[in-house]
Amino acid sequence: MPAAAPWRPALARGVVLRHDPVRGADxxxxxxxxxxxxxxxxxxxxLCDGxxxxxxxxxxxxxxxPGAPVATEVPAFLHRLRKEGWLR
Structure with a gap:
């Protein structure tokens, strides 16, 4: 059985990332x-460009x-957003 293709996350259809300068937040x-x-x-x-x-x-x-726990936190964050339907 072939291995599953790696997930290349991208924003789901209809989801837009914007920076709000008034709030100073994405x-x-x-x-x-x-x-x-x-x-x-x-x-x-x-970085989730598909x-x-x-x-x-x-x-x-x-x-x-450097030194940030990205190896554990980022995959969990991305999978959580995928479960919400915000990433494909």
Missing amino acids: LLLLPERVVVLEGGAGGVLR VRDVPAVVAELAVRH
């Missing part, structure tokens, strides 16, 4: 709601944020 614009992102969540989602797989996103963030 937002996820969903069809019927707005989610205010905290911390580095917007930076993580900007080209990079999860290990590549983690590797890029590990370079940008």
